Amino acid sequence: MTLTTPTAGQRSAGTFRRLTGRLEIRMLVLAIVLACVLSLLSPYFLTRSNLFNILDQSVVIGIVAVGMTFVILTGGIDLSVGSVAGLTGIILGLAVQNYPLPVAILLAVTSGAGIGLISGLLIAYFSLAPFVVTLGMMAIGRSLAYILSGQTAISNIPSGMSDLVYTDILGLPANVLFLCVLYLAAWGYLTYTKGGRTIYAVGSNKEAARAAGLAVFFYSVLPYVVSGALAAVAVTISIAQLLSADPLMGNAMELDAIAAVVIGGASLFGGRGSIIGTLIGVLIMVMIRNGLNLIGVSPFWQGSAIGSIIIAALLIESIVSRRIGR
Amino acid sequence: MTSRDPLLTATGIAKTFDRTRALAGAQFDLMPGEVHGLLGANGAGKSTLSKVIAGHVIPDEGQLVYRGQPLRLRSTRDALDNGIAIVMQETSLVPDLSVAENIFLPELGRKGRGISYAGLHRRGRELLAALGQEYVLPLDIKVRHLSAAQRQLVEIAKALGVGAELIIFDEPTASLSPIEVDRLFDIMTRLRAGGTGLIFVSHRLEEVFEITDRVTIMREGRTVLASHPTASLTQAELIRHMVGRDLGGIYDRAPASAGLKASAPVALQVTGLKSPPVVRDVSFAVHEGEILGLGGLVGAGRSETVEAIFGLRHRSAGTITVGGKVVNPKKPAQAVRAGIGFVAEDRRSQNIVPDLSVKENLLLAHLGAHRGFGLGYRSREKEIDRLLASLGLPADRLLDANMLNFSGGMQQKIIIARWLLLNPKVLILDEPTKGVDIGTRQSIYQLLRDVAAKGVAVVVVSSDFEELIGLSDRIVVISDGASIADLPASLLDEEKLTLLAAPRTSMARNTEMLKNLSLETGGAGFWALLDQDRMICLNMVGAADTADPGFVTGDAKAFAETRIPTALKGREPVFVPEVDGQRSTMLLPLRTSRGHDMGWVGLTLPGGARVPPPETIRGRVEALAASL
Numbered sequence: 001m002t003l004t005t006p007t008a009g010q011r012s013a014g015t016f017r018r019l020t021g022r023l024e025i026r027m028l029v030l031a032i033v034l035a036c037v038l039s040l041l042s043p044y045f046l047t048r049s050n051l052f053n054i055l056d057q058s059v060v061i062g063i064v065a066v067g068m069t070f071v072i073l074t075g076g077i078d079l080s081v082g083s084v085a086g087l088t089g090i091i092l093g094l095a096v097q098n099y100p101l102p103v104a105i106l107l108a109v110t111s112g113a114g115i116g117l118i119s120g121l122l123i124a125y126f127s128l129a130p131f132v133v134t135l136g137m138m139a140i141g142r143s144l145a146y147i148l149s150g151q152t153a154i155s156n157i158p159s160g161m162s163d164l165v166y167t168d169i170l171g172l173p174a175n176v177l178f179l180c181v182l183y184l185a186a187w188g189y190l191t192y193t194k195g196g197r198t199i200y201a202v203g204s205n206k207e208a209a210r211a212a213g214l215a216v217f218f219y220s221v222l223p224y225v226v227s228g229a230l231a232a233v234a235v236t237i238s239i240a241q242l243l244s245a246d247p248l249m250g251n252a253m254e255l256d257a258i259a260a261v262v263i264g265g266a267s268l269f270g271g272r273g274s275i276i277g278t279l280i281g282v283l284i285m286v287m288i289r290n291g292l293n294l295i296g297v298s299p300f301w302q303g304s305a306i307g308s309i310i311i312a313a314l315l316i317e318s319i320v321s322r323r324i325g326r
Numbered sequence: 327m328t329s330r331d332p333l334l335t336a337t338g339i340a341k342t343f344d345r346t347r348a349l350a351g352a353q354f355d356l357m358p359g360e361v362h363g364l365l366g367a368n369g370a371g372k373s374t375l376s377k378v379i380a381g382h383v384i385p386d387e388g389q390l391v392y393r394g395q396p397l398r399l400r401s402t403r404d405a406l407d408n409g410i411a412i413v414m415q416e417t418s419l420v421p422d423l424s425v426a427e428n429i430f431l432p433e434l435g436r437k438g439r440g441i442s443y444a445g446l447h448r449r450g451r452e453l454l455a456a457l458g459q460e461y462v463l464p465l466d467i468k469v470r471h472l473s474a475a476q477r478q479l480v481e482i483a484k485a486l487g488v489g490a491e492l493i494i495f496d497e498p499t500a501s502l503s504p505i506e507v508d509r510l511f512d513i514m515t516r517l518r519a520g521g522t523g524l525i526f527v528s529h530r531l532e533e534v535f536e537i538t539d540r541v542t543i544m545r546e547g548r549t550v551l552a553s554h555p556t557a558s559l560t561q562a563e564l565i566r567h568m569v570g571r572d573l574g575g576i577y578d579r580a581p582a583s584a585g586l587k588a589s590a591p592v593a594l595q596v597t598g599l600k601s602p603p604v605v606r607d608v609s610f611a612v613h614e615g616e617i618l619g620l621g622g623l624v625g626a627g628r629s630e631t632v633e634a635i636f637g638l639r640h641r642s643a644g645t646i647t648v649g650g651k652v653v654n655p656k657k658p659a660q661a662v663r664a665g666i667g668f669v670a671e672d673r674r675s676q677n678i679v680p681d682l683s684v685k686e687n688l689l690l691a692h693l694g695a696h697r698g699f700g701l702g703y704r705s706r707e708k709e710i711d712r713l714l715a716s717l718g719l720p721a722d723r724l725l726d727a728n729m730l731n732f733s734g735g736m737q738q739k740i741i742i743a744r745w746l747l748l749n750p751k752v753l754i755l756d757e758p759t760k761g762v763d764i765g766t767r768q769s770i771y772q773l774l775r776d777v778a779a780k781g782v783a784v785v786v787v788s789s790d791f792e793e794l795i796g797l798s799d800r801i802v803v804i805s806d807g808a809s810i811a812d813l814p815a816s817l818l819d820e821e822k823l824t825l826l827a828a829p830r831t832s833m834a835r836n837t838e839m840l841k842n843l844s845l846e847t848g849g850a851g852f853w854a855l856l857d858q859d860r861m862i863c864l865n866m867v868g869a870a871d872t873a874d875p876g877f878v879t880g881d882a883k884a885f886a887e888t889r890i891p892t893a894l895k896g897r898e899p900v901f902v903p904e905v906d907g908q909r910s911t912m913l914l915p916l917r918t919s920r921g922h923d924m925g926w927v928g929l930t931l932p933g934g935a936r937v938p939p940p941e942t943i944r945g946r947v948e949a950l951a952a953s954l
Contacts, residue, residue: 193699197682201690204681211638211670211677212744213662213694271681 024265024277026320030313031284038291045294052173054283054290059175061256062282063234065264066186067116067227068257069278073190074203074223075270076130080119081231081257083141085250088112088232090145093154093245101161109232115141116228120221134224138254145247153246157239164240175237187275195219203270259310260285284313331394333358333492333523334410339378339388340547348374349385350547356492361514361524363538363556367568367763371547372527376494379525380412381405392492406432411485412494419477419484421470426450428469429483453483456520457513474501474625475509482513493517494525499533500789501624503828508920511537529790531561532821543567546763590614592650593783594635594666594752599644601634606807608644612752612783617774619798619815620787622827627807628787629671632754636668637661649751662695667745669738671756671787677741678729684740685710685724691744706747713743716776718769735766742773753777754785759793771797791820803827803880811880813862822855822862825925826880837865839950840927844868847938849931850875853916856926859885861894864925872932873909890930900940901931908933912940914947924951 039046064081071078088108095104115137122133165175172180190196198219201209210216231250239245264281266273288309292302334356341349349371356362366372377383379390381399390397392408399405405412419428426446427434447465454460459479469477478498485493495514499507514524514537526538534541535556543551543564551567590613599608604627612618620628633639635646637655646653648664655661658668670676679687686693688710689703696702714721717739729737738758745753758774759767774797778784788794794801795815803811803826811826818826833853840851850868852875854861862882866875876889885891893902893911903910909930916924927947931937 192701194693194696194701195699197686197693197701201679201682201686201693205675205679207670207676208679208690211636211658211668212690213659214690215659215694217657271679 024274024280026317027263027265027277027280027284027313031280031287034284034287034291038287038294042291042294045291050290050294052176054286055176055179056173057290058282058286059179060234060238061253061260061285062179062279063182063230063237064227064253064257065260065278065282066182066275067223067230068254068261069186069264069266069273069275070190070199070223070226071130072203072258072261072266072268073199073270073273074220075206075268076123076220076223077134077258077268078116078119078224078227079131079134079254080115080137080141081227082250082253082255083138083145084112084115084228084231085235085238085253086145086247087115087141087148089235089239089245089249090149090154090247092232092236092239093157094148096157096161101158105236108236109229112232113225113229116224116226117221119228120224123224124217124220142247145249149245149247151247153244155244157243157245159243161240162243165237175240178237183275183279190275195222199223200271203272205271256285263310263313330357332356332391333393334379334397335391336375336379337389337391339375339385339390341374341378341383341385347547349378349388351549352388352544352547353549353552354379354542355553356523356525357540358491358523359518359521360539361518361526361537362553363534363541364525364527364544365529365534365541365564365568366544367529367767370544370568370763372544373496374547375544376412376496376525376527379405379492380410380494382412406488406490409489409491410494411488411490411492412496413478413481413485413498414496419469419480422468424466424468425463425472425480426465428480429453429465429487431484432488449487450483453486454479456486456516457482458516459509459513474623475503475506478502478510479513490522492523492525494527496527497529498526499528499530503623503833504824504922504924505828505918507533508918508922511920530820531564534564535561545570590616590781593648594785595645595647596631596635597645599631599634599641599646601630601639601641601644604630604807605634605639608804608807608809610802610809610812612785614751614781614783615778616800617778617784617786617798619794619801620785620804621791621794621801621823622804624789626804626827628804629756630807631804632668632756632785632787633670635661636666636754638668638670659694662691662748662750665751667691667748667750667753669741669745669753669755669758671760673734673737673741673761674730678737680728680730682729683724684726684729684732687729688724688740688744688747691748695748709747713746717743717773719743733763733766734761735763735770738762738766738770739773742770746777750782752783752785754787756787757789758786759788759790767793791823795819795823811862811882813880813882817860817862817882821923825855825864826862833865835950837867839946840865840867843929843943843946844870844873847929847931848935849873849929852877852928852930854926854928856894856897856913859895861885861888870932873930873935875909875911875928875930890928893928893930897926899944901937903933910937912943914944916947916951919952 044050068078068081088111091111092104092108095107119133119137122128123130165173167174169177190199198209198214201214202216202219206216235249238249260281261273261278262268263284264273264277266277288306289302292305297305332355336352336354339349339352352371352375354375364372364376374383378385381402381404384400397408420431429450430446450465451460454463463476463479469480498510502510517524528534538556540553541556542549542553545568592611593614595611597609600606608631610618620631622628630639634641637657637660648666653664655664679690689706692706711721719736719739729740759770762770774784786794786797795818798815801813801815801818802809805827836853840853843851844867848870850866850870850873852866853864855864860882863877863879866877866879874889877883885894888894890904890909890911892904893913896902897913899912899914901910901912909932911928911930913926913928916927918924929943
């Protein structure tokens with residue numbers, strides 16, 4: 001077997017190829033193209049207030065997508081995030097009636113992490129399929145949300161809670177700033193820590209990771225804990241905005257999160273993907289929805305439009321990447 | 327030889343995987359009614375070429391002509407429809423279907439018609455009868471319960487079931503005992519007589535000489551010797567063509583160091599290791615600075631043994647000590663902490679993390695051992711540079727995104743370096759040169775010797791017996807999940823190792839005969855290989871002290887060290903008394919029906935015992951030999 005060595009010409013073409021070879025970059029281009037098209041269709045799209053609007057709408061889905069990225073990087077999937085958000089939202093809503101806000105939030109986030117821990121242990125210890133375990137959790141979570149709430153929304157949330165979202169820090173709304181900090185932390189963790197690299201290794205080749213002495217079990221469970229906890233964080237922000245906790249909260253949220261992660265270049269088989277890609281994926285999702293609203297597409301048609309755009313984006317991506325050769 | 331027209335001609339076949347050129351202008355031709363050996367070192371492209379012929383791999387260039395017509399295969403289905411079948415080492419059988427269903431599996435892929443199970447059974451019996459094996463294989467048993475040899479038989483029957491006229495045997499003998507190999511060769515001889523063209527891919531030269539009519543030798547993706555009559559070649563010529571030069575120096579080592587190593591402290595000791603279902607009872611010890619080979623047939627439990635030691639498999643019994651301390655790792659991380667490194671057999675599925683860069687792959691074991699939140703890569707930079715230089719790896723390729731673009735040898739070096747970075751006390755390697763080209767193999771051998779010279783205990787599992795003997799200081803033979811012999815490599819050659827490695831189950835009748843002999847006569851029956859003045863005991867039954875010949879199963883001794891030196895020297899088919907008058911022994915050669923030398927059967931009786939007539943014993947041994 002001989003190895004063909006790259007010639008000088010191939011090397012110089014390498015930089016361009018490395019750039020276009022990165023899915024995140026291609027998706028970033030897609031996001032920019034999308035923004036241009038939308039700004040042509042609606043003059044309001046590129047206004048400052050609408051851009052802040054887009055960022056604001058990105059926060060909740062963006063937070064959940066971070067946890068989803070962790071899970072998908074290990075080759076798993078978490079279908080339960082939406083109903084975990086619903087359930088922990090109700091827990092928060094009930095707790096805040098009797099306890100101070102920080103305690104209530106802590107309780108909600110701990111519950112989210114706890115549910116994730118149960119899913120993660122079932123998946124890692126008993127080798128159950130992530131799809132099925134989290135599907136079960138999804139049903140359980142939603143059902144408990146209805147039972148705990150007594151099938152109605154909890155609307156007597158202390159109005160002070162909205163300060164969580166609407167305080168401006170450094171010229172940015174607190175929730176947007178939080179999102180930025182979260183993405184920075186997640187990016188740093190996945191890139192520069194033992195745990196982050198182990199998550200990639202586990203998703204890319206679990207056998208090899210185990211044989212190299214990595215803590216495969218721990219890092220197979222951790223992503224589900226993170227995902228559950230972040231679902232609770234996301235719903236906390238939702239509640240702070242709406243000042244109401246509804247058992248239906250987070251409905252179908254898992255689909256948006258998975259779509260964002262996949263658009264961001266992650267492989268559902270694990271090992272491939274990045275937090276920056278996920279951020280781009282989230283922005284694309286939110287921009288499409290925002291744009292469709294601005295243009296005035298009926299909400300009933302929006303699902304079809306978003307679905308088609310996602311599939312078309314991935315189709316083009318698959319063709320392009322095959323052309324480029326991975 | 328029914329016709330002078332070739333059955334198949336392949337010319338100018340080229341195939342590149344990613345950036346690795348597997349075939350670069352290979353050519354090949356096959357006559358009907360011949361057994362054609364396809365030879366080459368690891369990575370020479372012989373497997374790829376056979377996969378091209380079998381439709382598994384679509385070539386980039388080149389053409390196949392089959393029965394005078396150009397042949398374009400797009401799938402295995404195509405190949406089967408044309409009567410071309412391949413019998414692979416790892417069989418393509420469905421474990422949960424019956425033998426009959428597996429034989430006719432290709433028909434399930436055809437359109438139309440239901441299946442008649444009665445018809446399947448009848449035709450299955452006919453096929454097995456054609457192979458002379460109708461009594462060997464029950465048709466309704468699930469394939470899951472079959473031995474490696476029986477599975478292979480199913481594969482062959484399956485090939486005949488689709489009316490194959492060209493059958494490729496890819497390393498068919500790797501997991502077979504010598505007796506099973508003989509049976510396979512009988513089948514191949516029958517097929518050849520019936521006009522079928524057979525391609526025999528192997529690296530066991532003695533088998534090539536025994537069964538093939540012509541050979542084609544490949545090297546680095548090219549045909550270097552095309553369709554040469556086997557009989558006019560010598561073994562040395564074959565090797566020279568395969569390697570491209572004389573092999574002599576590959577296994578060179580510092581002489582007479584073995585004794586020194588045996589006195590070094592024990593680095594790894596394994597006692598009574600049990601890991602169901604395969605590993606039953608394995609014990610051995612490796613000294614610091616020693617290279618220990620674990621020999622045995624494919625499926626004997628060697629990989630399972632080392633995986634169990636490393637904590638990748640559950641152990642139900644046994645003790646593992648490293649440097650005198652009991653470790654008993656439950657997971658690899660604990661084994662690593664105890665100072666064990668492990669290069670698993672399958673690089674692609676067990677070693678390489680494809681989505682991490684080459685550098686991160688190199689640092690993967692470090693990442694597992696690192697105690698901190700960050701990466702700690704920086705602290706290893708110097709060692710990495712030093713290691714890369716000593717391995718002859720270009721440092722600038724370390725940042726390459728995809729390790730799978732590297733050659734097999736380069737990948738293997740990086741995986742080995744992954745462990746060297748941690749300075750292990752024990753380094754275990756499972757098939758370290760699988761898929762590695764011959765030039766790089768040599769540098770891997772040198773690397774392992776250098777590692778051992780620094781005091782690391784090296785354990786190597788290999789199915790290539792020549793490599794195992796050449797590389798190791800000592801060899802522990804594993805058969806049917808138990809360690810049965812522990813011998814210096816210098817006492818062994820490939821043939822002896824093959825006999826030692828034969829599964830005990832396939833020797834059941836042999837053992838039974840020895841047991842009966844010893845029971846009836848009150849003596850000790852044994853089966854041994856005899857040299858000029860040394861012997862290796864393959865099996866010993868009967869423990870009466872007075873008849874003890876002075877060795878047990880797995881022992882290798884000089885005649886003078888045993889209690890029956892006179893008899894072993896004389897090798898008489900009658901009872902020869904020893905000088906001290908304590909014991910008398912008769913020895914009989916064991917030959918299979920194909921004339922294979924299977925060593926000697928002996929019976930030792932106590933001094934004053936009643937001596938049975940030697941002829942009756944000879945009759946029984948010959949009857950057994952004939953039926954093997």
